[in-house]
Amino acid sequence: MSEKLVDFPYGPLDKYRSTASFDWKQMKLLMKPEGLLSFEQRLHEEFRKHPLLYNYELETPPLAEQRRITAKKLVILEHVVNKLTNGNGFTPLEYLSFVENVFALDASLGIKYTTTFDLFPNVLRVMGTQRHVELMTRALRGDIYGCVCYSEIAYGSDEEEMRTTATYDARRKQFILDTPDFKSAKSYVSLGKTAHYGVVYAHLILPSGERKGLHAFLVELHDANLKPRPGVIVGDMGEKAGLNGVDHSFIRFNTYPVPRESLLNRIADVTEDGRYIEHQNTVDAPLVQHCVFTIPKMRVANVANTYLLNAVTIALRYAGVRRQFAPSDKEEEVCIIEYQTHQYRLLPYLAVTYALKFFTRHVQSVINSGEKKMIADLGELRAISSGAKAIASWFARDGIQECREACGGHGYLRATGIGELRASNDFNCTVEGDNYEELLQTSDWLLSLWSTVLKGKRLPQTLMNSVEFLNNSQEILQEKFVVDGKDGVLCPKRILHTYKWLVCYMMKSTYDKYQRLLNGNSHAYARSESQIFYSKTLATAYIHHLVLETMWKRIADTPEGPLRTVLVKLFQLLGCWMLEQHMSKLHIGGYIVGPEPVTMLQNSVLKLCKELKSEAIGLVDAVACPDFMLNSILGNSDGEVYKHLQAAIYQHPAAFSRPSWWQEVTDRLSLNAKL
Amino acid sequence: MSEKLVDFPYGPLDKYRSTASFDWKQMKLLMKPEGLLSFEQRLHEEFRKHPLLYNYELETPPLAEQRRITAKKLVILEHVVNKLTNGNGFTPLEYLSFVENVFALDASLGIKYTTTFDLFPNVLRVMGTQRHVELMTRALRGDIYGCVCYSEIAYGSDEEEMRTTATYDARRKQFILDTPDFKSAKSYVSLGKTAHYGVVYAHLILPSGERKGLHAFLVELHDANLKPRPGVIVGDMGEKAGLNGVDHSFIRFNTYPVPRESLLNRIADVTEDGRYIEHQNTVDAPLVQHCVFTIPKMRVANVANTYLLNAVTIALRYAGVRRQFAPSDKEEEVCIIEYQTHQYRLLPYLAVTYALKFFTRHVQSVINSGEKKMIADLGELRAISSGAKAIASWFARDGIQECREACGGHGYLRATGIGELRASNDFNCTVEGDNYEELLQTSDWLLSLWSTVLKGKRLPQTLMNSVEFLNNSQEILQEKFVVDGKDGVLCPKRILHTYKWLVCYMMKSTYDKYQRLLNGNSHAYARSESQIFYSKTLATAYIHHLVLETMWKRIADTPEGPLRTVLVKLFQLLGCWMLEQHMSKLHIGGYIVGPEPVTMLQNSVLKLCKELKSEAIGLVDAVACPDFMLNSILGNSDGEVYKHLQAAIYQHPAAFSRPSWWQEVTDRLSLNAKL
Ligand SMILES: Cc1cc2nc3c(=O)[nH]c(=O)nc-3n(C[C@H](O)[C@H](O)[C@H](O)COP(=O)(O)OP(=O)(O)OC[C@H]3O[C@@H](n4cnc5c(N)ncnc54)[C@H](O)[C@@H]3O)c2cc1C
């Protein structure tokens, strides 16, 4: 297989490409097992056949045009998918890789695709019944477009407070959807302007006036010609900080009647005469949770990492070419990748991208391995997906910004692509739940386990096995930091131990803090007042540990050799680097005493950075997306930064012409007189 | 005066407005002494008269249109200035306030104004001589526009490496400017497309071939009708991540002859027959440095803080209105400002904006107080301005992002304005020197003092008095953390002491590290390898300390009373919060032992946050810019978030219409068939 991989063109990057101790093709194979790699190659071939998919406009087009292009791309993408899968669908790992590639190509397109062909039909699948199958099938075929309407303008996180209602009228056998005011309009509905149908969450009200809480309804929004149905008011929310290829809408219902069958009735139903019945088989509730919450959150984590990888690719390739300062008059200027500061700024994020790739793939295969069992462990999966989405989107946020700055002035050009990556990822910090709230989900679950631990009982085994070590927390908490490793670099075992200690310690101290706060107060109060410095750190440490442990298992499966060696270094770098943010806790908890451990950790980070500098371009090559998809003047694999920069600038029709608005300047005096 | 200040309209923000323990008008007067306040009010009145200045387009206009509008705004602004000053110019503090206001209104306009009316003529003033006065006068009158061309496409930070040349031709008495290739084109020239003249830095080459290093030349670029002069090639660099109202260009010279008198010859000149003469009176060199480097850097710091203040205004006002989650079924939902996490995320940045306002104003008045003396202390001022620009732009970077996320989904709308603040500030991290490089400037100077200290000599007094305490470093380094304060909050004196200890400790340890690295290696190497964990922390701590000390002095001048009380709390919050990032060093250096001090610091932060929650809206009101300038749907002083949101969305002509590109969707099947 690796012979099918084409070598990179000769050029300015050769210097750092040739210093890699491993074969990038082998690494690529390790990161993407053979079947997946050839799948991806076919995908890229298909992409390539449709230039519109990767056409890069020199100037941001007007809003409507951006949306038009993305709508068109969606049709093309559907075609590509059909061609690739012959209508048979993807395997789960293929789908993961497909989604990564679509988001790497165009973030707005990614959102349009996943909403249309994944989120919407999936909601129907898990919340609907036989009577919704037909629409689901049409949605999967792309014959109708759908959207999900949950959040309201003034009410987002707390479902109790939402105010859209669906009142059952037994005479007409209809629900009447109603939005009392603008504040309760459904908001940020992705694709709201172009969806024929929407899954609308509304408070179900029985003819008796009794309220049954939030339920989901499958509702026609637009006719086949995309005119809104009478009673449905759809407004575009306008330009956003990013993702402008997607329309986000608000939707109001003006006593809009929908058939009784609109209710997605897997869990509960309303009879014709208006009685509310709950179905016995509530095993489905967790499945809904899983499909509607867990999977989208893991996707956000993966997408965030995809953006980060693009940014890191751009910044590291630029760093291997850009020169600044000569050590002496006689020497050539040095590539900025040589500077310790620059290594320190970028290489840890490269390690993040590798680790999160292992991680998201691992979670995906565990999910595949058994939906049934998984449902039982939904608590764990929810905790992991919430935490991973928060941690990954924040890594991407900080890493992309670091890459932007690491590209200096050129990084500020739109054609670099980093600004757009930042804007796209920004959304990930908020969507599917604000990151702070997500971390609370994670810590809630963890804290719920601690009482079991305190009682001396064993925790039940979980699917991801992420908390088993808590059973040994008593011993773990006795441990102290040991300087452990060779060449002044902390050894992987010690790194993992440190995180285990940290999680146990944060469990204990967060639990204690919570209990102290509870004293006479509400749970909401205790939860809220223990987030900063406690539960947030706990959730973060838990995800850090799990990511590292997953990576370590993958490394342990890798035979000794150059690949393994470099992966171990990435692992160590990530492990030591993330510990920096936990240093205070390590001190307070007494795991670390005196200055030596800190110095040891810091030295480890810098030493690993220096060693990985020579591997960096190879590591990027092994995971970067193709140039035509990356579409960045600074990130091309040929390293010809200045040629691409020049081409991009020269191409613009107005580059060399006098500004069209020159008279605003030359007329200044006469204008001035008129004021 | 304070009676001239208009009360804010009644509305949803009343609740948190009324909890302030102080009178916001009094605070406004404290922050802006009377003369300045009335100046600012007149400025706002003038702004208001010109609706174009604060017209907010619902959609980002095309690039050329953005630039056209900004060009027009510049003319209006010039008119406003003339009206305000009667052509007599601003006082320095008025100018500072003017610049803040212009950048708060429109970042691109700020750059256009300061380049045209400040940077360009100032360069002529300090580097030119009598023969350049006429152009300078015309520039100050706005009759010609100018720009400064320094960086080159492939060469930025190292002037030795720049490749634009100016070769003297004694026969024709001309310099011939030449750009060998695209890589050495002058890049990112602000206003390059509309400047009649540019100050161009080029390597001066004598007829003998002898090279004399980089010199500045005043060169005509465009004629009065904005056509480039033959031999000058100007290209627009295209769209950027932000600041698109300004054109940034690259400029190439194709053996372009300019008169001998073009040389800005304050420091050195070339005689008609081609001899190079250096002027004796080199006292001017520091002045050049000062005007060309120090002042612009302090301006960047101030502008960054202005953006941050806008973001904090938006996020805090939103937090005082947005409700999420009710503690129990019976209670109303709680405003998000009530959540500890939310307070912790936002209030420290509010403290930053106050502290940096005191700080930038103080530096400005010290500069005013004596240019002569200042020149002698240029080392200190350079260190401060470089460091302040880095620290302020990074505070703004992180704070603006925090505000973006703190506004949840609505924060992602363009009409919120936060995305644009982020994009505008991003530039501040790079311009006038990348932040990492700037911090090296700061630490270089600091380290140069340490040898004096080590020799037991007293440091000479400096203008800003920023390093005097280093004379007592021996005693300071003996100190240990003392839990010192009441109500569990660290007292201001202890906070200042802690920073003093930290600076001394970082001086010592960075110096030692540097010396160890030097051992046989070059200075460049030692400097580079001691940045992370050492000199960067040193420079940061030094600026943190100075900012705090300046704030403290201002507080000490404030009479006892509600204003002082709340300022002290802001001071303490900032001091304790910034210490979090230095915790590791406090441990390693032995200043802090055991867990108590950390807990004490963390409790201080949270306690202060809780107390300042009730003051937050008042504090914002006292420093926020007027609504018409802030131009954010979430940040209006009336707190009517949802009304403004609705208005902004409903106004868009396409809000309710079917998308213009609806057929891309409905034609899907036929399109699909064609593929
Ligand atoms: C581009 C975009 C697309 C979207 N697409 C869809 C879609 O297709 N369908 C849909 O239904 N929704 C969609 N959403 C909405 C999205 O899910 C919400 O914006 C998101 O869940 C955050 O909720 P919110 O905006 O109400 O923020 P809020 O919950 O109001 O949060 C605001 C801030 O307050 C803080 N906060 C809130 N509660 C607490 C607390 N208890 N303690 C501490 N801090 C708190 C948060 O941390 C946050 O920083 C979309 C949003 C965007 C921006």
Ligand SMILES: Cc1cc2nc3c(=O)[nH]c(=O)nc-3n(C[C@H](O)[C@H](O)[C@H](O)COP(=O)(O)OP(=O)(O)OC[C@H]3O[C@@H](n4cnc5c(N)ncnc54)[C@H](O)[C@@H]3O)c2cc1C
């Ligand atoms: C919008 C905009 C407007 C501008 N306006 C003007 C203008 O009007 N006139 C003008 O002359 N210039 C202008 N500039 C150029 C600006 O001054 C430079 O971009 C800035 O000084 C940074 O230099 P650089 O781009 O060459 O970055 P580089 O110096 O190439 O830096 C790239 C990265 O390498 C790192 N790096 C570089 N050297 C080292 C080292 N020794 N050690 C560790 N790390 C290192 C930096 O930290 C940075 O992250 C403008 C730039 C922009 C983006």
